[in-house]
Amino acid sequence: MSKIISMREYVRDKVSIMPTPPASETGxxxxxxxxxxxxxxxxxxxxxxxxxxxxxxxxxxxxxEDVWAYLLLNLLDAAAHATPEDHSELAEAAAHVRNYMVQAVDAGNRKNMQAALLILDLIEKAPGFRAQVLGLPQEKAAD
Known part of the structure; x- marks a missing residue:
C-alpha cells in the first residue's frame, strides 16, 4: 500500500544543511x-x-573536512614502504599531517589532539630508533 507524504517532509528528512558526525561515534x-x-x-x-x-x-x-583522510593515507603508504635505513618519505608524510593537525588544535580538543600528535611522532621516529638499536647506518646529517 502506498503512502502519500508532502515534499517538504521528504526534503527535510533527506537533505541536511550541515553535515553531522557519523552516528557510530557516540562520544x-x-x-x-x-x-x-x-x-x-x-x-x-x-x-x-x-x-x-x-x-x-x-x-x-x-x-x-576531507583533507586529513588523504594525508593519513599518504602516511600509511609511507610507513608501509619505510625501511630502517631510509624513512625520509615517512618523515615528510608525518610532517604534512602534523602541520595540518597543529592548525586545528584549540582549547576544546587540545588533550586528544596532543595524544594524536604523540602517536604521530612515535610512528615517525620508530624506524630510525629501530635502526639505531640494530646498529644500522643512520641517515647522513644535513650539511
Missing part, C-alpha cells in the same frame, strides 16, 4: 597511555593502529 575519542606506549611502531600493524587512532580523533573534531 569523545578515548586514548589512554597503555594504548599509546605498548605498541612497537616499527611494525606495520602498530602503525595501522596508530593511524586509526589519529583518524578517530580527526574524525570526531574535523569531520567536515
Amino acid at each position: 569523545e575519542p578515548y586514548i589512554n597511555d597503555s594504548q599509546v606506549w605498548s605498541k612497537d611502531y616499527s611494525k606495520l600493524e602498530s602503525v595501522v593502529f596508530g593511524v586509526l587512532k589519529i583518524r578517530e580523533v580527526l574524525n570526531y573534531y574535523l569531520y567536515y
Whole structure:
C-alpha cells in the first residue's frame, strides 16, 4: 500500500544543511597511555593502529573536512614502504599531517589532539630508533 507524504517532509528528512558526525561515534575519542606506549611502531600493524587512532580523533573534531583522510593515507603508504635505513618519505608524510593537525588544535580538543600528535611522532621516529638499536647506518646529517 502506498503512502502519500508532502515534499517538504521528504526534503527535510533527506537533505541536511550541515553535515553531522557519523552516528557510530557516540562520544569523545578515548586514548589512554597503555594504548599509546605498548605498541612497537616499527611494525606495520602498530602503525595501522596508530593511524586509526589519529583518524578517530580527526574524525570526531574535523569531520567536515576531507583533507586529513588523504594525508593519513599518504602516511600509511609511507610507513608501509619505510625501511630502517631510509624513512625520509615517512618523515615528510608525518610532517604534512602534523602541520595540518597543529592548525586545528584549540582549547576544546587540545588533550586528544596532543595524544594524536604523540602517536604521530612515535610512528615517525620508530624506524630510525629501530635502526639505531640494530646498529644500522643512520641517515647522513644535513650539511
